[in-house]
Amino acid sequence: MTRVxxxxxxxxxxxxxxxxxxLIFFPILWTILTSFKTEAQAIASPPxxxxxxxxxxxxxxxxxxxxxxxFLWNSVIIAxxxxxxxxxxxxxxAWAMAFVPSKRTKDILLWMLSTKxxxxxxxxxxxxxxxxxxxLLDTRGGLVVVLMLINLPIIVWMLYTYFREIPGEILExxxxxxxxxxxxxxxxxxxxxxxxxxxxxxxxxxLAWNEAFWTLNLTAVDAAPLTAFIASYSSPEGLFFAKLSAxxxxxxxxxxxxxxxxxxxxxxxxxxxxxx
Amino acid sequence: MYLKHALRAxxxxxxxxxxxxxxxxxxxxxxxxxDMIRMQGYTDKFTEATGVEVExxxxxxNVLRQRVTTDITTKGGQFDIMTIGMYETxxxxxxxxxxxxxxxxxxxxxxxxxxxxSGGLSHDGTLYAAPFxxxxxxxxxxxxxxxxxxxxxxxxxxxxxxxxxxxxxxDRDADINGICLRGKAGWGEGGAFITAMSNxxxxxxxxxxxxxxxxxxxxSDTLNFYVEMMTESGPAGYATNGFNENLSLFQQGKCxxxxxxxxxxxxxxxxxxxxxxxxxxxxxxPDTGLGKRSNWLWAWALAxxxxxxxxxxxxxFIEWAxxxxxxxxxxxxxxxxxxxxxxxSSLYENPEYQKVPFAKMTxxxxxxxxxxxxxxxxxPYVGIQFAAIPEFAGxxxxxxxxxxxxxxxQQTVEEALAKAQAFTAxxxxxxxx
Numbered sequence: 001m002t003r004v005x006x007x008x009x010x011x012x013x014x015x016x017x018x019x020x021x022x023l024i025f026f027p028i029l030w031t032i033l034t035s036f037k038t039e040a041q042a043i044a045s046p047p048x049x050x051x052x053x054x055x056x057x058x059x060x061x062x063x064x065x066x067x068x069x070x071f072l073w074n075s076v077i078i079a080x081x082x083x084x085x086x087x088x089x090x091x092x093x094a095w096a097m098a099f100v101p102s103k104r105t106k107d108i109l110l111w112m113l114s115t116k117x118x119x120x121x122x123x124x125x126x127x128x129x130x131x132x133x134x135x136l137l138d139t140r141g142g143l144v145v146v147l148m149l150i151n152l153p154i155i156v157w158m159l160y161t162y163f164r165e166i167p168g169e170i171l172e173x174x175x176x177x178x179x180x181x182x183x184x185x186x187x188x189x190x191x192x193x194x195x196x197x198x199x200x201x202x203x204x205x206x207l208a209w210n211e212a213f214w215t216l217n218l219t220a221v222d223a224a225p226l227t228a229f230i231a232s233y234s235s236p237e238g239l240f241f242a243k244l245s246a247x248x249x250x251x252x253x254x255x256x257x258x259x260x261x262x263x264x265x266x267x268x269x270x271x272x273x274x275x276x
Numbered sequence: 277m278y279l280k281h282a283l284r285a286x287x288x289x290x291x292x293x294x295x296x297x298x299x300x301x302x303x304x305x306x307x308x309x310x311d312m313i314r315m316q317g318y319t320d321k322f323t324e325a326t327g328v329e330v331e332x333x334x335x336x337x338n339v340l341r342q343r344v345t346t347d348i349t350t351k352g353g354q355f356d357i358m359t360i361g362m363y364e365t366x367x368x369x370x371x372x373x374x375x376x377x378x379x380x381x382x383x384x385x386x387x388x389x390x391x392x393x394s395g396g397l398s399h400d401g402t403l404y405a406a407p408f409x410x411x412x413x414x415x416x417x418x419x420x421x422x423x424x425x426x427x428x429x430x431x432x433x434x435x436x437x438x439x440x441x442x443x444x445x446x447d448r449d450a451d452i453n454g455i456c457l458r459g460k461a462g463w464g465e466g467g468a469f470i471t472a473m474s475n476x477x478x479x480x481x482x483x484x485x486x487x488x489x490x491x492x493x494x495x496s497d498t499l500n501f502y503v504e505m506m507t508e509s510g511p512a513g514y515a516t517n518g519f520n521e522n523l524s525l526f527q528q529g530k531c532x533x534x535x536x537x538x539x540x541x542x543x544x545x546x547x548x549x550x551x552x553x554x555x556x557x558x559x560x561x562p563d564t565g566l567g568k569r570s571n572w573l574w575a576w577a578l579a580x581x582x583x584x585x586x587x588x589x590x591x592x593f594i595e596w597a598x599x600x601x602x603x604x605x606x607x608x609x610x611x612x613x614x615x616x617x618x619x620x621s622s623l624y625e626n627p628e629y630q631k632v633p634f635a636k637m638t639x640x641x642x643x644x645x646x647x648x649x650x651x652x653x654x655x656p657y658v659g660i661q662f663a664a665i666p667e668f669a670g671x672x673x674x675x676x677x678x679x680x681x682x683x684x685x686q687q688t689v690e691e692a693l694a695k696a697q698a699f700t701a702x703x704x705x706x707x708x709x
Contacts, residue, residue, distance in 0.1 A: 039549055040527070124346065128346055128350050131352075132353075137353075217342070220331075221303055221333060224333070228333075228335075231336050231339050232308055232336075235307075236464070237309050238523075239520070239523065239549060240308070
């Protein structure tokens, strides 16, 4: 009897989870479907789900109009660079906060997080002027630094949480065996925190990839990433949904594939320490 | 022998390097619309003729506006040419942020630009931006539904006629709405429409002393008329409909009439996208007999930000892109219906272009719009669907949100107007008017 109930419950849970999953995925699915419609089919009422004349016309137009590879390469450099730089800075910071806390550590952590509460547009002009002075406008280097700074609080917080789960005694043992601070972080702490670091890297890569305010405002031609590529297909006058959907699908495809292949690592990292 | 080869290679490289160093390149920020995208396709012709390379930054209208405003106010120098509208040009020109477009060549024939366009893109008589295309607004209607309703559209109808025709054309069972109009919040969306409509009802944003006028009966008349007509004959959820939503409804045969930008005429008559392409008629935007119609005037224009290092090349490009030759180039390759409209008088004198079904009505609409005298009563500002002052965009966005709340049934006309009056008065006082 108990077994029957458990199986039914399991099935219900599975069905519910699939339902929620599909609901969350539906906008992406709709975007992908729309990218294969004509502009007239994209706005048809009632909406067409699968019964339309599939076309690759929008992808051809987007390919012809835009240099997709240039935008993609910029996205990879900016998202990858900012994440890498962020992790290099955040690992020692999180180590210090987790293993050598002071009485102000919690305050510092909260203060770091509070910087995320400021609306980005509030600092647009100071940052823009700074970029003009430093010659960083429309450069990938400038965006790497800005996105790293924006995401740094999240990286530090995530790593801090993971590091707190690692027993301090292990690091102490390493120290007693003569490990220097650098060796302790590089050879003892980092390997143990790999799942946490991996999920932090993935999450921040996705955040940097999707960042649209700074990447649109601080770039023009040379450093414009995929967010600028998408923005160029929205129009105030005229039908654009199908072409915009094609551009969006091309922009999210790499990150979707990356997320798909690394979902195991991502889930493992995100639930690290959640269940004891 | 080796030395000879090496010297030759070095000389060749020097030539290449010198040529590269001398190759000029300009960056243009522009909006994503059909005419602008088409122009990007012809850029190679300009480069072939002049040797000037062109880089395009295409953005959505609101993003473009924010992007170019940030750049020009901080002298960022990211763009050599900016695509701006009639709202920004006189303000930026007055601030000295734009290069005056004087000294244009004789062949360019600056006098050929429609006076309404050059007037709206100038400050103190100096042209600061060259119109790439211009538009007004007009009525687009279904000739078959009008006939079925037993009515005939006059060339210059009144609002009362439009209201009656809308009611007669509405067929809720067949999902046909007599009229589709913008209701979406935003100064360039529903705000632009209701401001232009209010002009024909005798309303105005400010009196001669810059005092807001939302407490006057003309505004109440405008809003009450609009809400009554849309409730009776408009589509469900019209409070969130803008240009694209109404375009989609009209193309699917769900609107009897649509009053919007003249540029929409080419979309609704295009059989590839529109199911009603062969039964669309055009008429002037309606009035109430007070002497002003409810059509607006707008142009997307090319301007050069002050401080650019490529002023000559930028001017060269603007001359090419807004020239008579460019219009002919597009006509030759894509037909007269696809040339950028509304900028040059000569286009409307061309017998080939006169055959385009919406050409005459577009010109008549543009000619009947006067941004310097937009309202029945005198006003201190320039602009029909906007007042060309820096504070307008912020104020009008807020006011249009209040109006959209009325359309959505969240508040009454009186409440919205009272809030609009209080908010605008406060903002204008804070701005020192």
